[in-house]
Amino acid sequence: MKKDIILAGVGGQGILSIAAIIGTAALDMGLYLKQSEVHGMAQRGGDVSSNLRIGDKEIASDLIAMGKADLVISVEPMEGLRYLPMLSPDGWLITNSKPFVNIPNYPEIESVYSEIAKVHRHVILDAEEIAKNLGSAKAANVVILGAAADHMGINFEIFEKAIRTIFGKKGEAVVELNINALRAGRDFSAKNSHL
Amino acid sequence: MQKLLLLGDEAIAQGAIDAGMSGIYAYPGTPSTEITEYVQHSKEAKQKGIRCSWSTNEKTAMEAALGMSYAGKRTMVCMKHVGLNVAADPFINSSITGANGGIIVVSADDPSMHSSQNEQDSRFFGKFAMIPILEPANQQEAYDMVGYGFNMSEKYKVPVLMRITTRMAHSRAGVARGETKKQNEMSLPSDLRQFVLLPAIARRRYKMLLNNQLPFENESEQSSFNQYIDGANKKMGIITTGIAFNYLMENYPERILPFPVLKIGQYPLPRKLVEKLCNECGEILVLEEGYPIVEEMLKGYLANGIKVKGRLDGTVPRDGELNPNLVAVALGMTDTKGADVPTLVEARPPALCAGCPHIDSYLALNEALSTLAPGRVFSDIGCYTLGALKPFEAINSCVDMGASITMAKGAADAGLVPAVAVIGDSTFTHSGITGLIDAVIDKSPITVLILDNGTTGMTGGQDSAAQGRIEAICKAVGVEEDHIHVFKPLRKNHEENTQILIKELAYQGVSVIIPRRECIVSIDKRMRAKEKAKREEQQA
Ligand code: SF4
Secondary structure, X not given: OEEEEEEEEEOOOOHHHHHXXXXXXXXXXXXXXXXEOOOHHHHOOOEEXXXXXXXXXXXXXXXXXXXXXXXXXXXXXXXXXXXXHHEEEEEEEEEEOOOOOOOOOOXXXXXXXXXXXXXXXXXXXXXXHHXXXXXXHHHHHHHHHHHHHHHOXXXXXXXXXXXXXXXXXXXXXXXXXXXXXXXHHHHHHHHHOEO | OOOEEEEHHHHHHHHHHHOOEEEEEEXXXXXXXXXXXXXXXXXXXXXXXXXXXXXXXXXHHHHHHHHHHHOOOEEEEEEEHHHHHHOHHHHHHHHHHOOOOOEEEEEEEOOOOOOOOOOOOHHHHHHHHOOOEEOOOOHHHHHHHHHHHHHHHHHHOXXXXXXXXXXXXXXXXXXXXXXXXXOOOOOOOOOOOOOOOOHXXXXXXXXXXXXXXXXXXXXXXXXXXXXXXXXXXXXXXXXEEOOHHXXXXXXXXXXXXXXXXXXXXXXXXXXXXXXXXXXXOOEEEEEOOOOOHHHHHHHHHOOOOOEEEOOOOOOOOOOOXXXXXXXXXXXXXXXXXXXXXXXXXXXXXXXXXXXXXXXXXXXXXXXXXXXXXXXXEEEOOOHXXXXXXXXXXXXXXEOOOOHHHHHHHHHHHOOOOOEEEEEEHHHHHHHHHHHHHHHHHHOOOXXXXXXXXXXXXXXXXXXXXXXXXXXXXXXXXXXXXXXXXXXXXXXXXXXXXXXXXXXXXXXXXXXXXXXXXXXXXXXXXXXXXXXXXXHHHXXX
């Protein structure tokens, strides 16, 4: 088993919080893991990505080869498209639909959506909206992770456990919210995957 | 024991804590910052009393570490690659003084310039200083090399350089800890003049360093970090350094290498192993992250005409970091790539945070300068460098830490009056003060803006050595009190702030203006820490 995942978004959107949950789950399963992060200048509202690799054999490179990623998980729609050269022909693009507009020339959102629709396998969801309905938009990233959860070769319960580990200190209400967010993402994905 | 999931930076820090380090000295700089931060946040380090607060710059860090080594304890100095330029004087000389307690200098290179002005290769500095260099290929090696490096440093009484690159620094993987060692007792050098570099002593010390070159090479031949991995196909031999090995392996999913490979993690190069590879193989491919240093050395000492491929002949691109695809192409494999990026995708460059105090400072400065010809603002290294981009386009230089004040002075000397310097609080204490003294001595007509956001913002909000002292420092170096102003960069103060700037721009001497408002990211961080403390208190 080997999964190569690109996490994408805009600096400050917290893509590393998704990485932390996947990482905790992978460790729990005794998998190998390598995860590259972006620090420094690029974090200031620029495009950011993280290469996350998990597998049952030792992993060589910290970076994923182009065209070899199994998943691009993006918390922002245009940013998801930026990493298409990384995505393997049968890989999944799982992306938030809510744009993060901090540049004056952000493209027409409908044309962004139609580019996403062209991707062979994709899921697009309004994670903020789903999270808000569960109680807090803060859980949006976990909703997106939930939408990707079934494509990672990790049992869903292990993700739930990882959320308990990570959010446990913040109290039961926060744990509940995030577990619900994870489930809501998965449920959405089950019903709305485009193949 | 459960493996720890650590960044390369963190693995180095944990390695140092476990190897009995007594103090770490550093100035923040991407991608090295997390080494020191890890020690600062480590409970274990606290219990062990490891000294770990930030230094004013890399030079002071290097010198303080040398002092700790003099007193017999193990110490580490960390910086980004360009920081080693700042520390170059004590660094190069430390190879002559030698060490007493073990000393490891970690320099984190940034090929592809993710967050830097250049992609210089610190291995050249190590070679220049003629000291052993360690370059880990993975996080476990990064951890293991620290203890190994301290031992070597104490065995030969010489500093050891550890060179990492961005992907090593900022990638996480499982790391198994080794044994922990107690800190050294304090002990002075057996020769109390070892560190006195008067010519007569320096000449003797330099000879010792020269005499150690062969033993260093022998250490490299024996080192487990340098591995000769045989392969059946001798048409080509491959030399990898540091993480380049991983990119090579990535292209062989079964992990069976067809060609003989020499994996390098320790320098000076193990000459015998290199010769063995060259004698057995028809040609050599060199895969190294950074400058073609090994490649150049091979071309230099192999007059026998063996073909060496690498960055110099275009087999590998001359600049930028490596990745699995570039290595695949160098191996003659077919490249892979997914779909193209749709043309509608726009670049998203980094920008100042919404609400950043620098925004209001630049708006005021731009307005104050609006009646003058453009091209007179010299800036520096920090978040505010982003003022070069739209919509501000407010600055005309960013060279090295502190260069804003000195370049403004030089330009004013040449007749560009008024000339403006824009520097951050932390960069000012790092390297701006000496330049300000130069300007005061000459009464140069420059206006210096010291943007005081109370932190080292770009690297994630480390403590700034300038905190609460900027006016006092300016006054003490001779800036006239009447020409030191503090204002609060806020939209509502725009008019007033602009007027202060206009007035001082007209002054034919040194003025210092200090726009002071806290970085909003650090306010946020402070608030969250406070909430967390409150929560913990309630739980207790
Ligand atoms: S981190 Fe602080 S100083 Fe840097 S851009 Fe953001 S608000 Fe400004």
